[in-house]
Amino acid sequence: MKNLLRYAMLTLVVALVGSSAAYATPVPEVDPGMAISGFALLAGAVTVLRARRSK
Amino acid sequence: MPSGGILSRTETLSWLPSRLLGRLFLFAAVLIIDSLLIAVVHQSKAGWGPYVQSVRFGSLGFDLVVKFGFLSLAAFLTVGYSRLKALHERIPFNVALFAGHLACIFAAGLAETSVRRGLGGVPGTIAALVLSRAVSLVGVALLALACLPPRSWVTAIRATGSSWVFALLAGGCAAVLIYPLQSLWHAAGKSGSVLQVLTFQSVLATLRVFASGIVIDPATFTLGTARFSVTIEQACSGLEGLGLVLAFTTAWLIYFRKESRFPQALLLVPCALACVWLLNVARIAALILIGSAGAPEVAMVGFHSVAGWMAFMAVAIAFSVATQKLSWVRRAPSIGPQGGGDCGLAGRTEGPALAESPVRETGESAATGAYLVPFLAILAASFVSKAASGYFEWLYPLRFVAAALALWFFRAELRKLNWRFGWMAPLAGTAVFLVWIASSWWAKEPQASSLGAALAAQTPPARLAWIAFRVAAAAITVPIAEELAFRGYLARRIINREFDGVSFRNLTALSTAVSSAVFGLLHGQHWMEGILAGVAYAAVLKWRGRFGDAVVAHATSNLLLAAWVLWRGDWAQW
Numbered sequence: 001m002k003n004l005l006r007y008a009m010l011t012l013v014v015a016l017v018g019s020s021a022a023y024a025t026p027v028p029e030v031d032p033g034m035a036i037s038g039f040a041l042l043a044g045a046v047t048v049l050r051a052r053r054s055k
Numbered sequence: 056m057p058s059g060g061i062l063s064r065t066e067t068l069s070w071l072p073s074r075l076l077g078r079l080f081l082f083a084a085v086l087i088i089d090s091l092l093i094a095v096v097h098q099s100k101a102g103w104g105p106y107v108q109s110v111r112f113g114s115l116g117f118d119l120v121v122k123f124g125f126l127s128l129a130a131f132l133t134v135g136y137s138r139l140k141a142l143h144e145r146i147p148f149n150v151a152l153f154a155g156h157l158a159c160i161f162a163a164g165l166a167e168t169s170v171r172r173g174l175g176g177v178p179g180t181i182a183a184l185v186l187s188r189a190v191s192l193v194g195v196a197l198l199a200l201a202c203l204p205p206r207s208w209v210t211a212i213r214a215t216g217s218s219w220v221f222a223l224l225a226g227g228c229a230a231v232l233i234y235p236l237q238s239l240w241h242a243a244g245k246s247g248s249v250l251q252v253l254t255f256q257s258v259l260a261t262l263r264v265f266a267s268g269i270v271i272d273p274a275t276f277t278l279g280t281a282r283f284s285v286t287i288e289q290a291c292s293g294l295e296g297l298g299l300v301l302a303f304t305t306a307w308l309i310y311f312r313k314e315s316r317f318p319q320a321l322l323l324v325p326c327a328l329a330c331v332w333l334l335n336v337a338r339i340a341a342l343i344l345i346g347s348a349g350a351p352e353v354a355m356v357g358f359h360s361v362a363g364w365m366a367f368m369a370v371a372i373a374f375s376v377a378t379q380k381l382s383w384v385r386r387a388p389s390i391g392p393q394g395g396g397d398c399g400l401a402g403r404t405e406g407p408a409l410a411e412s413p414v415r416e417t418g419e420s421a422a423t424g425a426y427l428v429p430f431l432a433i434l435a436a437s438f439v440s441k442a443a444s445g446y447f448e449w450l451y452p453l454r455f456v457a458a459a460l461a462l463w464f465f466r467a468e469l470r471k472l473n474w475r476f477g478w479m480a481p482l483a484g485t486a487v488f489l490v491w492i493a494s495s496w497w498a499k500e501p502q503a504s505s506l507g508a509a510l511a512a513q514t515p516p517a518r519l520a521w522i523a524f525r526v527a528a529a530a531i532t533v534p535i536a537e538e539l540a541f542r543g544y545l546a547r548r549i550i551n552r553e554f555d556g557v558s559f560r561n562l563t564a565l566s567t568a569v570s571s572a573v574f575g576l577l578h579g580q581h582w583m584e585g586i587l588a589g590v591a592y593a594a595v596l597k598w599r600g601r602f603g604d605a606v607v608a609h610a611t612s613n614l615l616l617a618a619w620v621l622w623r624g625d626w627a628q629w
Contacts, residue, residue: 030295030363034438036576038364041434044427044540045368046375051423 071148075203075211076139078146082202083128086195089160090121093167093191117188119230124195127226134222135215142214144207152201159194163187240294247276247289254292254336261340266347283346283354285339293335296367300331303371311378313386320384327374334366352445361442422555423544425468430540432457433533447509452524458532472543476603483595484611487588491581491616495625502627510626525629526617534609537574541589542596542605546570560600567593588612 072081166187170180212219239249255276262269262278271278276287304324308315346354378384436457440450462469495502510518547554549566571589578585596605620628
């Protein structure tokens with residue numbers, strides 16, 4: 001139950017932040033419209049880098 | 056246990072933290088709320104009186120004291136956290152003193168309002184200001200005693216040894232450094248912030264290496280060439296990149312604290328900040344060079360929007376690699392049977408024992424790359440192609456090529472999956488397609504999109520080639536890469552760290568919901584349809600446990616959507 005609540009809250013936060021970021025006005029240096037793609041790419045790249053090497 | 060009377064209200068306020076550390080956090084939280092309330096009055100522009108500026112200097116001293124207090128408390132809680140956490144004595148909460156605190160804050164707010172309105176002329180304003188400050192201090196003292204009686208404060212200070220000295224020193228240094236550091240990004244006048252001036256001069260120096268005939272206007276921070284120039288605003292001076300990198304590096308070091316050596320690892324933070332700032336300088340210089348080379352649309356639309364992200368990601372990835380690879384930063388890997396949670400390095404030891412015990416495997420599953428890299432290749436290629444494009448992403452075929460190469464590279468691992476599929480897969484894909492276009496169908500008229508006009512402006516061979524790659528990507532590489540990432544990896548990774556050992560039949564409602572939510576969010580304005588599609592593909596996958604079913608369902612949706620776009624000219628769907 002605790003895990004369910006944790007993931008539910010996480011999803012809610014991601015949904016709210018993500019959807020608002022996706023429609024934000026582009027700003028000079030880092031475009032918030034690409035926030036979800038950017039963080040997905042970063043999170044994925046870091047996850048792959050932390051993966052064990054195949055033997 | 057507390058004695059009787061008003062001091063024994065702990066039982067009636069059982070929802071309040073009752074131990075010392077919790078009470079200190081409560082004290083800090085209430086102080087923050089008080090400060091926000093006072094700040095609302097303080098910042099209110101309504102009714103500002105004529106004497107505010109004359110008393111402003113007096114306010115600065117008090118502001119400094121407030122900042123010193125906050126920072127010292129934060130430092131004390133940080134330094135003494137583990138020792139304070141070990142104190143389990145239950146502490147009574149004094150409701151009467153807390154009521155006195157609330158009264159003081161209310162009085163301070165009224166006095167602050169009087170200051171703002173300049174009631175009573177200069178003497179009245181000064182008196183109200185002094186009253187506001189004095190009442191605020193009394194209020195803080197009452198709050199401190201309401202949360203912790205004097206003996207508990209003494210206990211906290213004794214239990215944490217000399218932490219309070221370090222906390223005061225840290226608070227003092229931080230409070231003194233606030234104003235000079237703020238000048239880095241906050242412009243006091245027309246001269247610009249320190250960071251803005253530094254960025255301007257650095258871009259100018261970089262440009263002089265690569266181009267001649269540089270045009271500058273230092274008064275407005277404008278520079279470039281006769282053909283193309285830009286103005287470096289404060290927001291362009293690298294602040295966003297610095298903020299993102301600071302947040303990332305801090306979060307990384309906190310989450311993976313057991314894997315890093317301190318304080319060595321902290322040295323990487325300023326290095327990362329310096330790198331991202333220099334990359335911002337390079338970004339602006341490249342922007343000007345691209346615009347001057349005759350591609351102002353690429354410079355201001357594609358490159359402008361994407362280069363900042365690329366710089367941030369490059370630094371963040373380099374930082375994470377450095378923390379794992381540099382031996383003077385990384386702690387020895389974990390050993391023995393015990394192991395931690397997601398970072399998997401809890402319970403480690405260092406020293407000669409390493410050579411004697413079997414090394415426990417840490418990190419994500421070795422299959423992670425095969426499931427994530429194709430999708431990451433598409434994302435990375437999209438960043439590159441957008442950076443090289445204006446309003447029309449002419450380099451879209453790069454996405455197809457990148458994904459195809461990644462899938463080919465991991466073909467051995469991917470062959471292990473069951474690629475067979477049944478009749479339910481195309482049926483589910485068709486249902487998803489119908490849901491996806493429902494809003495467009497009801498709208499009768501296709502949404503406005505510049506893609507159709509941009510394609511019409513291309514030569515017929517270029518247009519055909521672009522559409523062929525777009526359809527091929529939609530029907531082949533995108534379904535495979537996305538199903539691998541979201542259903543193959545994420546939905547199963549939520550269930551178990553060794554995700555490749557989890558059967559697709561064992562997907563749970565939670566794992567389906569979370570992976571579908573992330574899948575939907577990556578579809579921008581179609582996020583709701585994306586979530587429903589994710590649930591549908593996961594359901595098909597779970598039904599027979601065959602990965603091929605999910606891929607065929609996804610490919611069917613995308614192929615039908617491509618046919619819809621080409622038939623109806625509804626380019627906004629792409």
